[in-house]
Amino acid sequence: MRGRIPDNFIDELLTRVDIVDVIERRVPLKKAGREWTACCPFHNERSPSFYVSPVKQFFHCFGCGAHGSAIKFIMDYDRLEFPDAIEELAQSVGLKVPYEGGRDDKPREDRTDLYGLLDDAASFYQRELGNSPEAQAYVERRGLDAETMKRFRIGWAPAGFDGVLKALGTTDQKRKLLNDAGMIASNERGSRYDRFRERVMFPILDRRGRVIAFGGRVLSSDQGPKYLNSPETPLFHKGRELFALWQVKQANQNLTRIMVVEGYMDVIALHQAGLPIAVATLGTATTPDHAEVLFRAAPDVFFCFDGDKAGRAAAWKAVESILPRMRDGRQAFFLFLPDGEDPDTLVRQEGKEGFEKRMKEAMPLSEYFFEELARDVDTSRIDGRARLAERARPLIARLPDGAFRDLMAQELERRTGARAVLEAAAPPQAQRPVQRNANVQRSLVRSAIELLLAQPSLADDVEPPYRFLRLDRPGIHLLAELVDIARARPGINAAVLIEAFLDRPEYVSLQKLMQAEMVGDADMQRVEFRDALLQMERQAATQRRDYLINRMRDGQIDDTEKAELRVLLADLAARPQAETR
Numbered sequence: 319m320r321g322r323i324p325d326n327f328i329d330e331l332l333t334r335v336d337i338v339d340v341i342e343r344r345v346p347l348k349k350a351g352r353e354w355t356a357c358c359p360f361h362n363e364r365s366p367s368f369y370v371s372p373v374k375q376f377f378h379c380f381g382c383g384a385h386g387s388a389i390k391f392i393m394d395y396d397r398l399e400f401p402d403a404i405e406e407l408a409q410s411v412g413l414k415v416p417y418e419g420g421r422d423d424k425p426r427e428d429r430t431d432l433y434g435l436l437d438d439a440a441s442f443y444q445r446e447l448g449n450s451p452e453a454q455a456y457v458e459r460r461g462l463d464a465e466t467m468k469r470f471r472i473g474w475a476p477a478g479f480d481g482v483l484k485a486l487g488t489t490d491q492k493r494k495l496l497n498d499a500g501m502i503a504s505n506e507r508g509s510r511y512d513r514f515r516e517r518v519m520f521p522i523l524d525r526r527g528r529v530i531a532f533g534g535r536v537l538s539s540d541q542g543p544k545y546l547n548s549p550e551t552p553l554f555h556k557g558r559e560l561f562a563l564w565q566v567k568q569a570n571q572n573l574t575r576i577m578v579v580e581g582y583m584d585v586i587a588l589h590q591a592g593l594p595i596a597v598a599t600l601g602t603a604t605t606p607d608h609a610e611v612l613f614r615a616a617p618d619v620f621f622c623f624d625g626d627k628a629g630r631a632a633a634w635k636a637v638e639s640i641l642p643r644m645r646d647g648r649q650a651f652f653l654f655l656p657d658g659e660d661p662d663t664l665v666r667q668e669g670k671e672g673f674e675k676r677m678k679e680a681m682p683l684s685e686y687f688f689e690e691l692a693r694d695v696d697t698s699r700i701d702g703r704a705r706l707a708e709r710a711r712p713l714i715a716r717l718p719d720g721a722f723r724d725l726m727a728q729e730l731e732r733r734t735g736a737r738a739v740l741e742a743a744a745p746p747q748a749q750r751p752v753q754r755n756a757n758v759q760r761s762l763v764r765s766a767i768e769l770l771l772a773q774p775s776l777a778d779d780v781e782p783p784y785r786f787l788r789l790d791r792p793g794i795h796l797l798a799e800l801v802d803i804a805r806a807r808p809g810i811n812a813a814v815l816i817e818a819f820l821d822r823p824e825y826v827s828l829q830k831l832m833q834a835e836m837v838g839d840a841d842m843q844r845v846e847f848r849d850a851l852l853q854m855e856r857q858a859a860t861q862r863r864d865y866l867i868n869r870m871r872d873g874q875i876d877d878t879e880k881a882e883l884r885v886l887l888a889d890l891a892a893r894p895q896a897e898t899r
Contacts, residue, residue, distance in 0.1 A: 329810070332814040333814055340392065341370055347370060350369070360395075364720055376832050377390075387817055389817065433529070449476070475514035500548040500551045501514075513548075519533070520532065520533045524559070531551065561597060562598065570594065587666065593670055593674070603632055604640070621651070625655055645718050688730075692733075710730050711730070762854050763789075767793065769843050772834070773844070774804040776844055779844070780851065789854050794854075856890070863890065866886070
């Protein structure tokens with residue numbers, strides 16, 4: 319995974335960044351002794367079980383088990399791949415990511431060329447818009463001004479089967495990239511042709527403002543599907559992306575509300591009218607990934623749909639996706655439009671103020687939830703109320719623990735008279751460990767690794783050759799390697815130390831060992847570490863003694879081994895007897 323980014327740069331990056339700062343920009347943290355804590359952003363919980371250690375530069379959730387360094391947090395929270403997480407962290411501390419092979423501008427293998435090609439395609443479509451009177455007439459009819467056209471990079475895919483192919487597919491490699499980016503398709507005879515033709519083009523941007531896909535809209539209904547989106551590609555996954563999210567974040571420094579509408583032109587019309595809070599899904603219903611992205615962007619999420627059957631069905635899909643993410647402090651609202659109207663037409667008729675008035679009158683999730691479930695139910699009858707309770711209970715149970723869940727259960731009881739008997743939220747899989755008792759029997763190797771991860775500078779006291787290496791125990795060579803790395807990099811912290819094992823099987827085990835709670839101050843831990851190494855040396859000597867004694871009993875020992883045995887026996891007799899753990 320680390321591949322083309324040098325290890326020493328990753329080490330320097332983890333030394334420069336402070337995991338507390340990285341996480342606190344995304345999750346509110348509270349001081350708890352030497353650590354920081356919060357409700358876990360990766361699962362729903364009522365009480366905080368998510369801890370961040372500034373000493374170890376490590377996070378861990380004792381509820382769901384999520385743990386790792388600042389890199390791992392960025393990957394999981396922002397849903398980034400490893401190279402992009404590195405780029406994100408590096409940018410925050412003013413570093414430029416070097417790439418082996420001298421291509422410093424390449425964020426991931428074979429991806430920069432894709433980004434560049436899609437950006438070129440967007441520029442191509444923008445130029446073509448100026449060459450098409452019918453396309454220009456369309457955007458003028460829709461009332462789009464020059465600034466909006468530029469902000470959204472609106473373009474035009476010309477007629478014909480090879481406009482993009484001729485302009486951008488000048489080599490075999492570029493034609494392959496066009497195919498990988500979803501810009502061209504092939505027929506059953508193998509002939510290649512442009513995927514988008516005679517459509518107004520809307521570039522779809524990722525969270526860093528890079529073009530990753532396109533949506534194309536026909537000018538009239540007899541030209542095929544109204545909207546055509548890029549297929550799934552290495553850069554584009556429609557169930558995770560939202561059209562115009564980049565523009566929304568650019569327009570709002572402190573975003574408090576965001577609105578999901580159905581069409582690209584609806585989004586653009588709202589932005590142009592002074593409501594740069596609109597996004598759209600990309601030909602799909604609202605997914606759980608969309609819900610998470612929306613609530614990360616703003617605490618209040620509005621869903622705007624047509625009031626017809628299809629609009630109601632889309633709204634309910636949104637409900638099912640957002641319920642598990644409705645932590646306290648988050649709100650969702652549903653705005654249903656009059657028949658024959660859409661956000662584009664309404665905002666042009668009523669202006670920003672009129673549309674905002676509609677938003678203020680939007681139905682809160684709680685109201686829409688019960689209204690929709692009771693749509694075909696007669697709640698004046700006992701059996702009708704029973705049916706409503708049966709429908710609502712499993713859905714309310716999906717809400718995270720908190721005040722909203724409790725109030726929804728109370729509302730169900732008020733409406734039906736039936737107690738909302740809900741399963742309690744699953745308890746955390748593991749509680750925060752208490753300080754370990756010194757009498758607990760533990761593996762010496764495990765204890766030494768835990769102490770070293772708590773205080774990597776302990777390795778400075780270990781001089782090679784490492785006599786504990788003679789001990790035949792699992793993990794002994796891992797301990798030696800950790801000591802080597804810590805000695806070679808003075809001042810290394812624990813997060814950097816285990817990142818050296820990122821692509822190796824030992825990484826998961828090391829992450830778990832990082833969670834151990836160490837007792838005592840730094841000096842006491844140093845004494846315990848030295849004692850563990852001394853006991854391992856003694857155990858190694860005892861193992862070798864027993865091996866040689868067995869060889870002697872079998873009559874297989876030679877003179878050299880006899881001399882070694884005499885030395886071992888004398889050495890072990892001279893050492894103070896230490897308890898073996």
